[in-house]
Amino acid sequence: MAVDYTVIVVYLAGMLAMGWWGMRRAKSKSEFLVAGRRLGPWMYSGTMAAIVLGGASTIGGVGLGYTHGLSGAWMVFTIGLGLLALSIFFSGRIARLRVYTVSEMLDLRYGGRAGVLSGVVMWAYTLMLAVTSTIAYATIFDVLFDMNRTLAIVIGGSIVVAYSTLGGMWSITLTDMVQFVVKTVGVLLLLLPIAVVKAGGFGEMRDKLPDEYFAPLGIGGETIFTYVLIYTFGMLIGQDIWQRVFTARSDKVARYGGTVAGTYCLVYALAGAVIGTAAKVMYPKLPSADAAFATIVKDELPMGVRGLVLAAALAAVMSTSSGALIACATVANNDIWARVRGAVRAGGDASDEPHDEVRGNRLFILVMGVAVICVAIALNDVVQALTVAYNLLVGGLLVPILGGLLWRRGTGAGALAAVSAGGLSVIGLMWHYGILANEPIYYGLLTSLVVYVAVSLATPPTDAVVLAAWRERVAGRGPEETVPEASVTA
Numbered sequence: 001m002a003v004d005y006t007v008i009v010v011y012l013a014g015m016l017a018m019g020w021w022g023m024r025r026a027k028s029k030s031e032f033l034v035a036g037r038r039l040g041p042w043m044y045s046g047t048m049a050a051i052v053l054g055g056a057s058t059i060g061g062v063g064l065g066y067t068h069g070l071s072g073a074w075m076v077f078t079i080g081l082g083l084l085a086l087s088i089f090f091s092g093r094i095a096r097l098r099v100y101t102v103s104e105m106l107d108l109r110y111g112g113r114a115g116v117l118s119g120v121v122m123w124a125y126t127l128m129l130a131v132t133s134t135i136a137y138a139t140i141f142d143v144l145f146d147m148n149r150t151l152a153i154v155i156g157g158s159i160v161v162a163y164s165t166l167g168g169m170w171s172i173t174l175t176d177m178v179q180f181v182v183k184t185v186g187v188l189l190l191l192l193p194i195a196v197v198k199a200g201g202f203g204e205m206r207d208k209l210p211d212e213y214f215a216p217l218g219i220g221g222e223t224i225f226t227y228v229l230i231y232t233f234g235m236l237i238g239q240d241i242w243q244r245v246f247t248a249r250s251d252k253v254a255r256y257g258g259t260v261a262g263t264y265c266l267v268y269a270l271a272g273a274v275i276g277t278a279a280k281v282m283y284p285k286l287p288s289a290d291a292a293f294a295t296i297v298k299d300e301l302p303m304g305v306r307g308l309v310l311a312a313a314l315a316a317v318m319s320t321s322s323g324a325l326i327a328c329a330t331v332a333n334n335d336i337w338a339r340v341r342g343a344v345r346a347g348g349d350a351s352d353e354p355h356d357e358v359r360g361n362r363l364f365i366l367v368m369g370v371a372v373i374c375v376a377i378a379l380n381d382v383v384q385a386l387t388v389a390y391n392l393l394v395g396g397l398l399v400p401i402l403g404g405l406l407w408r409r410g411t412g413a414g415a416l417a418a419v420s421a422g423g424l425s426v427i428g429l430m431w432h433y434g435i436l437a438n439e440p441i442y443y444g445l446l447t448s449l450v451v452y453v454a455v456s457l458a459t460p461p462t463d464a465v466v467l468a469a470w471r472e473r474v475a476g477r478g479p480e481e482t483v484p485e486a487s488v489t490a
Helices: 003-021 030-037 040-053 055-097 102-110 115-145 149-198 201-208 221-237 238-244 251-282 291-300 305-343 357-378 382-406 413-431 439-458 464-474
Strands: none
Touching: 003 305, 030 291, 040 055, 040 149, 040 221, 040 305, 055 102, 055 221, 055 238, 055 251, 055 291, 055 305, 055 382, 102 115, 102 201, 102 221, 102 305, 102 357, 102 382, 102 413, 102 464, 115 149, 115 238, 115 291, 115 305, 115 357, 115 382, 115 413, 149 201, 149 251, 149 291, 149 305, 201 251, 221 238, 221 251, 221 382, 221 439, 238 291, 238 305, 238 439, 251 291, 251 413, 291 305, 305 357, 357 413, 382 439, 413 439
């Protein structure tokens, strides 16, 4: 394993080095939070693909393939569909808004009526997303070093917190590009063909497994529909995804670069399902489906290659973890803390006081990172935590966000009521039906929609001045930010 250890150590050291390099570029709030809004198509596509394809898409995707065969690709496939929908239909206008958070968009659209509550919901989502990604380090380090769970979470989480705190979005962008390349080589170019060959080829796989393993809808229509509601729609509104859209150099880069990333996700989905299906042939009685990835890597790959593929798994986890962490810190600082501080100080606006914005955001990443590591150590059920996060996000925020983008008659009162009704409905229904049940997201989303439309129609339309300012921002005529001339725009 010495060669494998060397590959992993070099990879981790490279992540920290890029964090240090990114610190030199992050000299303003825009540079630190959204990489100066100047990524070109190549870097934008790679980083967007990296953040949406995390540990759940890699280790979990292979596990679904182990359990359901090729139809196990549907979870990651719906993520790709969501990214395609976001890129084609919404990313252009989102990029032109030139904001930092989803709640700022809601403030612009509705006149400052729904920002704080939506910020709390988004913060809870991004926090749990970062936590679930951080827990995944335990699985990977256990395979590598037979390491204690807590120590694995602390080491993996600390590395992500370190490079994210140092350089913000620049560090995360640079590390994500490396992680994208490592994932592509490790999973698509190495693990996929090796797994198929070791399983005896597709013919042997079909002979040894039931027909339902090769049925496109074998996982079940209701499950696929739930994946669409949670993951496809979740891609449309998540702060972690929007914050990457904000990094695009132009609306065209956001649209076309995101489309490339979404298409890559579809390929990655199928690859994970095929690897999992091959693992079922080789190891038909594993104690857990999620162990399929680690088992096939540990037992079937030659040294060196094994280290690279495990580095690919680490890359998948780190890219999602770092993206969720900076999103969580951005929301906590800009949407919650800044508003609370401004309200407490006798009608003063905290944003008007001179302070080092980069230092403040860096501090919030550090604090949120420590919190994420602590929660990850204490939490055991990753699936339940992630389900709660996505149910709250989609049930509470999907309708007011898409309503604001698509329906002029939507009002701030309607948005606030929809966030409250949808969020409370999801919480109550999860308590009644169970966290993993499908009903909470179905009925919660329906409640949010009905309340949004009813309250919007029952209240006065949004002020014409607010709508006029909104249209100016959507058209790309908002305030310009000053950025240094030097840039990485590939």
